Amino acid sequence: METPLEGYEINAGQSKPVRPAAGTGGVLRSRVLGLDLRSERQAGTTVVVFIDPHTGEEFDGSLEAAERDKQELQQQVSAAEQRARAAERDKQELRQRAIEAEERARLLEERLRSLTAHAPPPERDP
Numbered sequence: 140m141e142t143p144l145e146g147y148e149i150n151a152g153q154s155k156p157v158r159p160a161a162g163t164g165g166v167l168r169s170r171v172l173g174l175d176l177r178s179e180r181q182a183g184t185t186v187v188v189f190i191d192p193h194t195g196e197e198f199d200g201s202l203e204a205a206e207r208d209k210q211e212l213q214q215q216v217s218a219a220e221q222r223a224r225a226a227e228r229d230k231q232e233l234r235q236r237a238i239e240a241e242e243r244a245r246l247l248e249e250r251l252r253s254l255t256a257h258a259p260p261p262e263r264d265p
Contacts, residue, residue: 144176144177165177176189179199181199
């Protein structure tokens with residue numbers, strides 16, 4: 140692009156140019172996107188750079204950056220899924236341990252009852 144980035148907004152069926160804020164170097168604010176936009180030359184072509192006005196984070200719309208972001212997100216999702224599977228395994232193991240502990244407690248209670256059923260009553264002190 141030989142000319143600066145141009146933007147238009149439509150209001151009541153009329154389009155009017157969006158003016159860059161003073162001192163921004165031609166950055167336009169998109170109220171629809173909630174982003175600032177500017178043009179930039181990269182590798183012999185002009186691209187639109189999107190800027191989050193709150194964080195200053197920039198995204199140039201290149202497929203390489205998007206692919207890197209996608210791969211990073213996929214890795215994060217995969218790691219989260221692995222943690223969730225491990226947590227589910229742990230949960231199942233704890234459930235099984237609880238069942239086994241309850242069974243042991245039940246058997247011990249039965250044994251105690253059978254032992255105390257045949258025992259003479261305790262002696263009392265006068």
